[in-house]
Amino acid sequence: MKIENAQFRVDGGIHPVYNKHLAKDNAIQAMPLPSLLRVSMSQHLGAPAKPVVAKGDTVLRGQIIGEPAGFISAAVHAPTSGTVKAIVQAPTATGQSVAAVEIEPDCEDKWRDDIKGNPNWESLEVKELIDLVSDAGVAGMGGAGFPTHVKLSPPPNKTIDTLIINGAECEPYLTADNRLMIEQAENIWTGCRIIMKILGAQTVRVAIEDNKPEAIEAMEMAMASTEGNVAIVKLKTEYPQGAEKQQIFAITGKEVPSAGLPMDVGAVVENVGTTLAVWDAVVNGKPLTERVTSVTGTPVSKPGNIRNRIGTSYGDLIEFCGGTEGDTAKIISGGPMMGFAQSSLEVTTTKTTSGLLLLPPKLVTNYSSTPCISCGRCVDGCPMYLMPCELSQMIEAEDYSAAREINLMDCIECGCCAFQCPAHRPLVQHMRQGKGQVMIMMREEKEKEAEKTKD
Amino acid sequence: MHPVLTTTLAIGGVGAACGGALAMAAKFLAVHEDPRIEETANLLPGANCGGCAYAGCADYAKAIILDDAEINLCAPGGESTLCALAAMMGVEASAAEKKVAIVLCGGDSDKAPRKFAYNGIADCTAANSTGAGDKKCAYGCLGYGSCSRACPTGAIEISKGLATIHPELCIGCGACVKTCPRKLIHMIPASRTMHILCSSKDKGPIVKKACSVGCIGCTKCTKMVEDEAITMQGPLAIVDYTKDYTNEETIEACPGKCIKKVPAVAKAMAGRQGSTVD
Amino acid sequence: MTEYVLIIIGAVLVNNFVLTRFLGICPFLGVSKKLDTALGMCGAVIFVMTAASAVTWLISRFILSADGIFYTDLQYMQTIAFILVIASFVQLVDIAMKKIVPALHGALGIFLPLITTNCAVMGVAILNVQLKYNFMKAVVFGFAASLGFSLALIIFTGLREKIDRANPPKAFQGVAIALITAGLLSLAFMGFAGLVK
Numbered sequence: 001m002k003i004e005n006a007q008f009r010v011d012g013g014i015h016p017v018y019n020k021h022l023a024k025d026n027a028i029q030a031m032p033l034p035s036l037l038r039v040s041m042s043q044h045l046g047a048p049a050k051p052v053v054a055k056g057d058t059v060l061r062g063q064i065i066g067e068p069a070g071f072i073s074a075a076v077h078a079p080t081s082g083t084v085k086a087i088v089q090a091p092t093a094t095g096q097s098v099a100a101v102e103i104e105p106d107c108e109d110k111w112r113d114d115i116k117g118n119p120n121w122e123s124l125e126v127k128e129l130i131d132l133v134s135d136a137g138v139a140g141m142g143g144a145g146f147p148t149h150v151k152l153s154p155p156p157n158k159t160i161d162t163l164i165i166n167g168a169e170c171e172p173y174l175t176a177d178n179r180l181m182i183e184q185a186e187n188i189w190t191g192c193r194i195i196m197k198i199l200g201a202q203t204v205r206v207a208i209e210d211n212k213p214e215a216i217e218a219m220e221m222a223m224a225s226t227e228g229n230v231a232i233v234k235l236k237t238e239y240p241q242g243a244e245k246q247q248i249f250a251i252t253g254k255e256v257p258s259a260g261l262p263m264d265v266g267a268v269v270e271n272v273g274t275t276l277a278v279w280d281a282v283v284n285g286k287p288l289t290e291r292v293t294s295v296t297g298t299p300v301s302k303p304g305n306i307r308n309r310i311g312t313s314y315g316d317l318i319e320f321c322g323g324t325e326g327d328t329a330k331i332i333s334g335g336p337m338m339g340f341a342q343s344s345l346e347v348t349t350t351k352t353t354s355g356l357l358l359l360p361p362k363l364v365t366n367y368s369s370t371p372c373i374s375c376g377r378c379v380d381g382c383p384m385y386l387m388p389c390e391l392s393q394m395i396e397a398e399d400y401s402a403a404r405e406i407n408l409m410d411c412i413e414c415g416c417c418a419f420q421c422p423a424h425r426p427l428v429q430h431m432r433q434g435k436g437q438v439m440i441m442m443r444e445e446k447e448k449e450a451e452k453t454k455d
Numbered sequence: 456m457h458p459v460l461t462t463t464l465a466i467g468g469v470g471a472a473c474g475g476a477l478a479m480a481a482k483f484l485a486v487h488e489d490p491r492i493e494e495t496a497n498l499l500p501g502a503n504c505g506g507c508a509y510a511g512c513a514d515y516a517k518a519i520i521l522d523d524a525e526i527n528l529c530a531p532g533g534e535s536t537l538c539a540l541a542a543m544m545g546v547e548a549s550a551a552e553k554k555v556a557i558v559l560c561g562g563d564s565d566k567a568p569r570k571f572a573y574n575g576i577a578d579c580t581a582a583n584s585t586g587a588g589d590k591k592c593a594y595g596c597l598g599y600g601s602c603s604r605a606c607p608t609g610a611i612e613i614s615k616g617l618a619t620i621h622p623e624l625c626i627g628c629g630a631c632v633k634t635c636p637r638k639l640i641h642m643i644p645a646s647r648t649m650h651i652l653c654s655s656k657d658k659g660p661i662v663k664k665a666c667s668v669g670c671i672g673c674t675k676c677t678k679m680v681e682d683e684a685i686t687m688q689g690p691l692a693i694v695d696y697t698k699d700y701t702n703e704e705t706i707e708a709c710p711g712k713c714i715k716k717v718p719a720v721a722k723a724m725a726g727r728q729g730s731t732v733d
Numbered sequence: 734m735t736e737y738v739l740i741i742i743g744a745v746l747v748n749n750f751v752l753t754r755f756l757g758i759c760p761f762l763g764v765s766k767k768l769d770t771a772l773g774m775c776g777a778v779i780f781v782m783t784a785a786s787a788v789t790w791l792i793s794r795f796i797l798s799a800d801g802i803f804y805t806d807l808q809y810m811q812t813i814a815f816i817l818v819i820a821s822f823v824q825l826v827d828i829a830m831k832k833i834v835p836a837l838h839g840a841l842g843i844f845l846p847l848i849t850t851n852c853a854v855m856g857v858a859i860l861n862v863q864l865k866y867n868f869m870k871a872v873v874f875g876f877a878a879s880l881g882f883s884l885a886l887i888i889f890t891g892l893r894e895k896i897d898r899a900n901p902p903k904a905f906q907g908v909a910i911a912l913i914t915a916g917l918l919s920l921a922f923m924g925f926a927g928l929v930k
Contacts, residue, residue, distance in 0.1 A: 095587030343571035343586050366574050371900065397898040426576050433581040461805045465796055466814055473821035480825050484832040 136281030171335025191279030757853030786875025
């Protein structure tokens with residue numbers, strides 16, 4: 001085990017005000033059960049789960065209430081024991097209306113009977129381990145929510161040699177992963193070893209930004225006695241260093257090809273929260289029913305890192321943190337760079353809710369944008385080496401095919417461009433809109449192709 | 456030799472050689488192309504609006520001749536083009552009634568409130584993907600004018616956050632239908648005047664909270680018309696435009712106040728084109 | 734060898750056909766809206782100008798000059814003869830290409846008739862005679878001139894594509910801003926004037 005500095009650095013990226021001090025030193029607190037949990041069926045990337053309980057059913061904690069609907073999908077479990085009050089259509093953090101199961105807790109918090117841990121997991125087959133992860137409904141907890149069992153079953157023609165555990169947490173304000181590493185380093189490391197075994201990866205890198213010295217120390221202690229090609233990599237603090245493609249480059253110097261996946265360069269990146277969920281799923285046999293969310297921002301009375309049941313409403317979370325002091329102008333689910341602004345506190349937490357951020361009025365300005373002055377700051381800032389200025393003008397002129405030709409689809413929507421723009425142009429918003437339109441174009445092309453082959 | 460003669464001989468010779476070469480080329484290197492394609496292209500209006508779903512008039516002409524495409528796809532050309540094409544192709548003209556677009560939503564900013572202040576790109580698709588749109592009603596017109604920008608004739612007006620189509624300007628190309636992220640724009644026969652201006656698939660109480668002119672699914676209107684000209688699709692009443700619906704009493708009777716009579720489109724069209732449509 | 738290099742540099746940069754000699758302005762403004770069509774046009778122009786220089790040089794040397802087959806100086810008929818020859822030559826190529834290489838015809842076909850008597854093509858033929866180039870030099874000059882045309886056209890198309898997406902004041906929209914851009918581009922090419930002594 002050794003600690004090394006990252007050898008490479010992606011050009012681009014930005015240095016926003018991090019404001020991590022607000023919640024960085026506050027130990028994880030478990031939140032008591034709220035009076036109602038609304039569990040969304042769309043907590044992961046891919047098809048929403050199918051509700052399998054009905055109104056009036058009693059459920060136990062860890063019981064499946066939503067079955068995966070397809071390969072890229074994940075199971076949803078009851079976060080506590082209680083009664084199903086209703087199955088409703090409720091908005092998610094992105095505003096889409098999807099099915100959700102409302103559970104009224106009976107406050108006994110009784111686990112499903114057949115929960116069985118596997119303390120000697122090392123004797124289990126790879127297949128069994130993947131099934132355990134899949135049954136527990138683990139999905140990427142960094143924010144994207146990609147179903148973990150899918151990521152852990154790469155096609156046989158791809159060999160994975162490097163496993164990267166992502167503890168960068170480059171989003172400003174958020175501190176949940178930091179606290180997890182400080183408090184549960186041992187368990188994260190066990191989870192990491194489980195994933196190593198599943199993937200057959202020989203090299204392990206734990207990536208942590210150098211503004212989290214305590215986390216580095218804790219992980220170092222946990223990993224100290226390990227042999228083999230294992231190291232902690234200190235990354236220079238920079239946003240978006242936690243994005244997987246940028247992180248892979250910073251650590252291995254390999255660039256994920258355009259439109260490719262990390263497995264194309266033999267790497268898999270897992271978030272520390274996900275790693276911990278894998279540990280919980282395999283060693284304790286427990287499905288994913290809770291997660292740690294940073295509730296932070298200057299208007300929050302007592303900012304903190306809250307271990308909450310999935311399905312807790314944002315209102316309950318804020319209340320648990322002592323409510324607000326002073327005015328709040330914006331509530332964001334996730335971090336300030338890539339999170340989603342919320343219009344209602346009725347929205348509930350999911351497996352991907354890494355943070356809930358409240359911003360005071362002085363940080364929320366309504367800019368009006370002016371024409372591009374071709375200064376190129378967005379190009380300098382883009383960690384994917386794109387030209388956001390060009391792209392945004394093409395998208396504004398609705399020339400989506402031209403934007404597609406200059407690799408619009410490689411955009412990771414990190415927001416560095418919009419952050420940098422002196423003309424306050426909504427660059428990342430344009431990218432998002434353009435990507436949506438290109439997606440429609442691609443679907444139409446596929447349909448046409450399918451029709452042609454049918455003939 | 457006299458200079459005039461020399462010059463005539465030289466230039467004439469060159470000309471004759473060139474002409475001969477061209478004539479030979481035209482004879483031996485000729486490529487046969489169906490002359491009807493050009494004739495067909497000449498019959499089309501040449502506006503290249505793309506309403507027929509082909510890349511411009513020339514492409515459509517090619518498709519008519521080579522791929523047996525339907526001849527009634529050209530909306531701007533209207534009846535005259537259809538007849539000309541039919542005469543040329545020697546087929547019966549299937550009566551394609553002039554169609555116009557309509558926005559099936561009546562909730563302007565006075566009637567349908569917004570749920571948050573949207574400060575993003577002024578485009579409906581962008582607005583719709585930000586927190587699923589800033590309008591309280593999840594089905595109503597967002598009013599950021601994507602359809603109006605797509606309209607080649609400027610027939611769509613945005614006022615008070617609601618798109619309204621002026622049927623007398625609409626050429627029926629259907630460009631707007633594709634741009635609406637909420638699928639509110641429909642193509643209907645130009646002669647129709649009675650419409651239910653709501654597309655909300657929410658149940659009554661939710662609709663009432665979100666909009667003061669929404670269909671609350673009371674089914675009253677379905678009972679007042681004959682021949683099932685209005686049917687219920689879940690909690691939403693939908694006009695079947697293939698059937699006859701002229702009962703103006705429904706306007707007053709509708710508790711949701713979402714039934715509207717739009718001034719006779721057919722008449723306006725007739726005035727402009729000099730012929731009746733139906 | 735130096736002479737040939739100088740001919741190329743001279744025709745491409747210093748005396749650029751479009752931006753300094755102001756020849757071939759119609760396709761320069763006409764087909765500069767999209768890069769795809771501009772490239773097609775460039776291909777057609779390169780082909781026609783190079784071939785036309787060769788053909789017109791031969792006509793000029795063996796028919797029109799005093800040493801030609803008529804032993805009379807017919808240079809005063811130059812313009813008419815060149816128009817005649819170039820026009821029919823382009824037509825011939827058009828017909829032949831359609832039959833022999835339909836793929837190439839698909840790409841360049843619609844541009845060929847457009848440049849039958851383009852002033853740039855005519856210009857290069859007449860300049861060849863005026864500058865008293867030999868056959869090889871004439872062909873190289875024709876080729877270099879068409880390269881210069883292509884360079885100007887591609888730069889201008891790139892600019893116009895960007896201008897199309899920008900939002901200039903209403904009075905400047907469309908052709909107005911395109912002409913201003915062309916003027917500025919021409920000024921920029923003036924900078925090459927001191928390149929060759």
